[in-house]
Amino acid sequence: MSEELKCIKEEIFLRVKRVVKAQPNQTLLLSDLAEVITNKELQDQLEQVKVKEVTKKAGQSMIITALEIIRAIKINFPQAGIEHLGEADVIVDIEDTPQRNLTDNQPSKLYVFAIGVILFFGAAMAIMNFHADVSMVKVHQQIYKLIMGKSKENPLLLNIPYSIGLGFGMIIFFNKIYKYKFNKDDPSPLEIEMYLYKNKVNQFSLHQKTELAKKSDQ
Amino acid sequence: MKAILLILIGFSEGVIVGVALVAFLMVLDVIPRLIDLSNSENSIFLYQKLIVLGSIFGVITDFFNLTLPNIFFINKLLVVLIGLIFGIFIGLVAAALTETLKVLPLLSKRLGLKDYMDELLFIIILGKVIGSLIYWLFPRLWFLG
Numbered sequence: 433m434s435e436e437l438k439c440i441k442e443e444i445f446l447r448v449k450r451v452v453k454a455q456p457n458q459t460l461l462l463s464d465l466a467e468v469i470t471n472k473e474l475q476d477q478l479e480q481v482k483v484k485e486v487t488k489k490a491g492q493s494m495i496i497t498a499l500e501i502i503r504a505i506k507i508n509f510p511q512a513g514i515e516h517l518g519e520a521d522v523i524v525d526i527e528d529t530p531q532r533n534l535t536d537n538q539p540s541k542l543y544v545f546a547i548g549v550i551l552f553f554g555a556a557m558a559i560m561n562f563h564a565d566v567s568m569v570k571v572h573q574q575i576y577k578l579i580m581g582k583s584k585e586n587p588l589l590l591n592i593p594y595s596i597g598l599g600f601g602m603i604i605f606f607n608k609i610y611k612y613k614f615n616k617d618d619p620s621p622l623e624i625e626m627y628l629y630k631n632k633v634n635q636f637s638l639h640q641k642t643e644l645a646k647k648s649d650q
Numbered sequence: 651m652k653a654i655l656l657i658l659i660g661f662s663e664g665v666i667v668g669v670a671l672v673a674f675l676m677v678l679d680v681i682p683r684l685i686d687l688s689n690s691e692n693s694i695f696l697y698q699k700l701i702v703l704g705s706i707f708g709v710i711t712d713f714f715n716l717t718l719p720n721i722f723f724i725n726k727l728l729v730v731l732i733g734l735i736f737g738i739f740i741g742l743v744a745a746a747l748t749e750t751l752k753v754l755p756l757l758s759k760r761l762g763l764k765d766y767m768d769e770l771l772f773i774i775i776l777g778k779v780i781g782s783l784i785y786w787l788f789p790r791l792w793f794l795g
Binding site for chain 2: 544552555558560574575581592606629
């Protein structure tokens with residue numbers, strides 16, 4: 433009976449990561465490049481499998497295909513059945529020292545203030561130009577005449593609530609004002625836009641780096 | 651004969667302008683966002699009818715000089731209310747335009763101001779409100795002479 437237990441094929445589920453950062457001369461272990469799930473006894477052993485050494489210099493990129501990873505696994509676990517989920521290649525960015533945490537220092541207050549001033553006046557001018565563009569003056573005068581019966585050149589009673597409503601409308605659309613959200617679990621359009629933009633940038637840089645790495649491999 | 655031509659031109663003009671108006675509202679995702687916020691997907695048909703009715707009411711108001719009868723203070727209240735509603739709608743449209751929606755994430759990522767995005771959004775909204783107020787309070791800005 434115990435002999436049969438030893439002959440059970442191990443099943444390994446492999447989910448390859450998309451982008452990985454590494455340092456020059458680092459030995460890449462399996463746990464750096466992919467997520468693996470297997471029987472409990474083999475999990476630690478599997479994660480320590482060496483796949484490849486970083487041979488390139490900082491600033492370059494390396495591509496490791498899933499096949500190389502699988503080959504490394506097969507060397508150590510010849511009986512294993514491997515299920516592959518996820519990407520087919522890993523892009524390894526080679527960076528010097530982990531200076532990421534230090535370079536992201538806070539932008540200076542003056543900088544933020546200048547940006548804020550530009551945005552404030554820019555938004556004001558944009559709305560003023562929009563009003564002049566669609567000749568909102570005439571429409572307001574018409575509506576005022578419709579309801580009040582008299583015509584007035586500057587219907588302030590209509591205009592001031594309109595301006596306040598303008599602010600409300602934008603707040604309703606974005607669903608958050610100064611970190612306070614009204615409907616807690618609703619993703620704001622701003623967050624959706626950031627996510628889409630980040631995705632686009634990531635996809636493009638992935639494509640670029642694949643091209644670059646393929647060229648330098650030739 | 652000229653009457654038939656006029657009728658034809660007017661009708662086609664109306665069709666195209668109507669389609670353009672609805673397409674404008676659709677493209678900006680304003681109405682889907684409102685429906686999402688209020689969880690009222692069942693009332694979509696009601697909203698459709700209301701948009702059509704509202705547009706027709708707008709046309710009538712534009713072309714015929716109607717006036718409401720003078721019922722003391724309700725008139726002023728109605729004016730304030732309609733001004734508020736009008737502003738809310740334009741605010742929704744203005745927020746959905748590319749100039750606000752896509753500029754902010756792009757700017758904040760490009761200039762490294764991700765943490766300040768909430769404050770910047772508030773500044774933009776405040777700028778628009780104050781800009782609108784200034785526009786109305788100083789007639790010289792739009793008085794065409």
